[in-house]
């Protein structure tokens with residue numbers, strides 16, 4: 585075992601302790617006061633890790649963001665470590681499902697895996713580099729955002745601005761349950777289709793009505809045909825609403841459409857097809873609205889090269905590193921689609937993302953700390 589790996593493994597208790605503190609500070613995305621308290625804690629705690637430059641980025645709708653920079657004044661290329669402090673768990677979930685440890689070395693708590701484990705691992709990587717006096721001569725930036733679980737609507741401009749200035753982005757989301765880094769993530773887009781028809785009495789004057797639900801049915805068939813699972817393209821209508829009484833011809837209907845693709849090209853094709861839908865029934869009107877889009881993180885040449893270097897660094901530590909692709913998005917989709925080398929899934933290992941059995945494998949923590957520390961210390965830019 586290398587010196588760095590054994591040093592990091594010896595920190596496991598301290599990582600667990602920090603992680604316990606982080607999960608005790610519940611941080612549901614919509615609960616700004618509570619999220620801000622977690623940000624307060626991180627602000628104070630990180631001030632003790634070397635002498636970083638800390639900037640709080642106030643937010644009005646969601647919790648504040650926090651930017652922590654080490655070696656801020658050095659002219660070399662920075663590395664950005666991207667983390668979100670928010671979770672999908674409402675305040676009070678911890679009372680129902682308190683932090684607990686199992687005999688086989690698992691740590692259970694809401695948010696422990698997604699992604700407070702990643703926070704604890706990254707913070708300890710910086711602690712270890714300081715303790716060993718091995719902080720590299722390059723700027724290292726930690727960005728903590730607060731609305732990733734609702735699509736990073738507020739954080740996205742901040743992420744883009746910072747990512748455009750760095751040579752590498754590390755996303756501290758958990759790896760797959762087998763421990764693989766995520767080198768491809770599908771892009772996600774959500775649309776709302778509204779059909780406008782005309783109401784009429786279903787008994788007395790059905791000929792005067794334009795049934796929006798019937799029109800919607802035509803559209804759903806067309807939309808469903810855009811799906812191509814072999815090519816990694818899924819297009820699904822997952823909620824439909826319409827009409828208001830069984831004896832009135834429905835004058836409106838709405839549908840939510842969920843689109844996921846591996847490639848940006850496919851995302852663009854589906855977008856074009858959705859935007860050019862036209863009504864099948866005379867007099868009906870369609871309105872298609874794009875509500876939200878996260879571009880795909882593609883497994884392109886940059887991604888392969890970036891993964892190869894991360895794997896080589898893991899091998900130097902005596903560890904194997906694997907890669908995999910997933911359907912869910914993260915902030916890695918933003919930076920990857922910008923063409924910035926991005927490694928996603930570097931956080932703590934475990935299973936149960938957004939689920940009741942969410943947990944972290946405690947013995948994975950030391951390895952993860954060592955891997956992050958070695959990337960921060962030894963990464964070579966072209």
Ligand SMILES: [Zn+2]
Nearest residue numbers: 698699732757
């Ligand atoms: Zn997450």
